[in-house]
Amino acid sequence: MNDFAKKFQMSVFETPQEKGRKDEASWDGGIMEHQPSMPSLAGIVEAKVRWVRPEVLANDWDNEWMMDESKVEINRKIAMNSNVPFFGMLIFGDIDEYLWIEISNRKGWIQCPIRYGTQKTQASTAGGQKMADLAYIKMDNAKRYKIGESR
Numbered sequence: 001m002n003d004f005a006k007k008f009q010m011s012v013f014e015t016p017q018e019k020g021r022k023d024e025a026s027w028d029g030g031i032m033e034h035q036p037s038m039p040s041l042a043g044i045v046e047a048k049v050r051w052v053r054p055e056v057l058a059n060d061w062d063n064e065w066m067m068d069e070s071k072v073e074i075n076r077k078i079a080m081n082s083n084v085p086f087f088g089m090l091i092f093g094d095i096d097e098y099l100w101i102e103i104s105n106r107k108g109w110i111q112c113p114i115r116y117g118t119q120k121t122q123a124s125t126a127g128g129q130k131m132a133d134l135a136y137i138k139m140d141n142a143k144r145y146k147i148g149e150s151r
Helices: 002-007 052-061 069-081
Strands: 010-014 029-034 039-050 063-066 088-091 097-104 114-118 130-140 145-146
Touching: 039 063, 039 069, 039 097, 052 088, 063 088, 069 088, 069 097, 069 130
Parallel strands: 039 088
Antiparallel strands: 010 029, 029 039, 063 130, 088 097, 097 145, 114 130
C-alpha cells in the first residue's frame, strides 16, 4: 500500500494485524491525503498477496479476485460512512506487481463488476468445512503497477 500512496504523494497506515486473532480489523489499511491544515483519510484498502502470476488470475480464475461477501459489504459501508472510496490491492508476490481497483466510491456505489456466489470452504482446524458467501471481483479494469515504479 505504501508504494501506491507514494505515487500520489500520500501516506499509508495499516490496521493492527495478528495471525489467528478472531477480532482482526475488517480492512487492512488506509491512505492519507496531505491537506494544508492536517492529513485526511482518502480511502480504505483491502490488500492480499497471492503467490501466482497474473496469467493464473486471468486464465484459471477468470480474472476474478475472491473475497468474503461480508468483507466487501462491511468495508463498503465503513468507506461510505467515512466519505471515502474502498479500494482493493491484489499483490502478485512472485513478480512484485499489483493490481489496484476501486471497489466502491465515497457514496458506497460499487464501481466494478462483482459476481456473488456460495462455495464450500477448505477444511480447517477450527471445525471442518462450511458454506461461505463470496464475492468475485472482476479485475479486468484494475490498474497494474510494478512495486517501486514511479508515477
